[in-house]
Ligand SMILES: Cc1cc2nc3c(=O)[nH]c(=O)nc-3n(C[C@H](O)[C@H](O)[C@H](O)COP(=O)(O)OP(=O)(O)OC[C@H]3O[C@@H](n4cnc5c(N)ncnc54)[C@H](O)[C@@H]3O)c2cc1C
Ligand code: FES
C-alpha cells in the first residue's frame with residue numbers, strides 16, 4: 161500500500177510516495193539522496209540517524225515515514241550555509257577535534273542543534289544529557305562537549 | 320524491513336474499525352518498542368494502525384487529579400509544569416527513560432501496553448494507584464493499574480481495545496514518593512528499579528506503596544512489604560525486615576543485564592535508599 165505524503169525538508173516543501181514499512185531514514189537516504197544521516201544500529205541505540213522533527217531530535221531509524229506528513233524535518237544537510245560554508249556548530253566540531261572518523265558526527269550535531277535551539281546556554285551536564293542518545297567510538301566525548309560549548313558561545317556572540 | 324501497510328486514522332472509532340477488519344494489524348504509538356521488535360523479527364504485523372493522528376489522545380488535563388492521554392510523550396510529561404509539580408515521582412521516572420530522542424517520541428501509553436517488566440512509567444503509576452481507561456468499539460472501562468499487567472508482553476487489554484487515558488487521583492499532599500533505577504549505563508533498561516510512596520504521621524508510617532521493576536514477570540507491587548511498614552514506626556530493625564521481605568517477594572531472572580541474585584540484592588538496597596530519601600535520614 162502506497163501513501164502520498166507532504167512535508168517540509170530543510171525548509172522546502174516536498175511530496176513523496178512511500179510504502180507502509182518505510183522509515184524516515186529510508187526516505188532521506190534512498191529517495192532524497194541525503195546520505196548525511198547515517199544508520200548505525202537501526203534500533204534507537206546509537207543516535208547516528210538523529211534528525212530534527214518539528215524542533216525535537218528523533219531517531220529517524222525508528223520513525224515511520226508515514227508519520228512525517230505535515231511535519232518539518234531538518235537534516236545535517238539543512239545546516240549548510242551559503243557558499244558551502246559550515247555552520248557554527250559544524251565548524252566548532254572541526255576546530256575542537258569533536259570529529260574523528262565522522263560516522264557519529266551528523267547525529268551528534270543534530271542533537272547539539274536541538275539542544276542549543278531550545279537552550280542557548282547549556283551547562284556541561286545539560287550538554288551531556290542531550291547527547292546521551294548519541295554514541296561515539298572515537299573521540300571519548302570530551303572534545304564533543306567542548307565543541308558544543310564553543311558553538312553555544314559563538315552563537316550567542318553573534319546575536 | 321519486512322513489508323506492512325500503514326494506516327493513519329483520525330478518530331478512535333476509525334482506528335477500532337480498522338483493527339477489526341485487518342487481520343494481523345497492530346496499533347503503533349511512538350514505535351520505539353514496536354519498530355525494534357519488527358526489526359528483530361519478533362513481530363510480523365500485516366499492517367500498523369497509527370494512533371498519532373487522533374488529537375484527543377495526546378492531551379493532558381489537570382482536573383483536581385489528572386488525565387494523561389495515552390499518546391502523551393515522555394518529553395511532554397517532562398515539559399508539563401503542573402504535572403511535575405503535583406506528581407514529582409512521575410517526572411523522576413520520565414527523566415530516566417531512554418535518551419532525548421527516545422523520550423521525544425515514546426509515549427506513556429506505549430510504555431504500559433508493551434508490558435515489559437522494566438517499564439519505567441509503570442512504577443510511579445503503581446504507587447500513585449492510577450487507573451487506565453480502555454476503549455473498545457462498544458464500551459469503555461477503567462482498570463486499576465495494579466490489575467493491568469498479566470505477564471511479559473501481556474496485559475488485560477483485549478485485541479479490540481485501545482488504552483486511551485491514564486487517570487490520577489488528586490495529589491496527596493501528606494505523602495511523598497520517589498523513584499530509583501539501576502541501569503548498566505544511564506541510557507538503558509532497568510536492571511532493577513523501585514518506586515516508593517510513604518505517608519508518615521508522628522513517626523508512624525500511615526501508608527506505604529512500593530512497586531519494583533525488572534524483578535518479576537510484571538512491574539510488581541510489593542504488597543507484603545507495604546503491610547509490614549504500615550502502622551509501624553520506621554526503625555532500623557523494621558527497615559532491615561522490609562529489605563529481607565522485599566528480596567524474598569521478588570522473582571527475578573538472570574539475563575544479559577544482570578544475575579537473579581544481583582537483582583534481588585538491589586531491590587533490598589533500594590527499599591532502604593527509598594525510605595532514606597523520603598525520610599531525609601540515614602537508616603544505617
Ligand atoms: C534505545 C531505547 C531505550 C529505551 N529505554 C527505555 C527505558 O529506559 N525505560 C523504559 O521503560 N523503556 C525504554 N525503552 C522502550 C520504549 O521506548 C518505551 O517502552 C516506550 O514508552 C514505548 O512507547 P511507544 O509509544 O514507542 O510504544 P510503541 O512501540 O508504539 O507500542 C508498544 C506496544 O504497545 C501497543 N500500544 C501502544 N500504544 C497503545 C495504545 N494506546 N493502546 C493499545 N495498545 C497500544 C503497541 O501495539 C505495541 O505492542 C527504550 C527503547 C529504546 C529503543
Ligand atoms: S541508527 Fe538510529 S539510533 Fe542507531
Ligand code: FES
Nearest residue numbers: 260261296297298
Ligand atoms: S567520530 Fe568516530 S564515532 Fe564519533
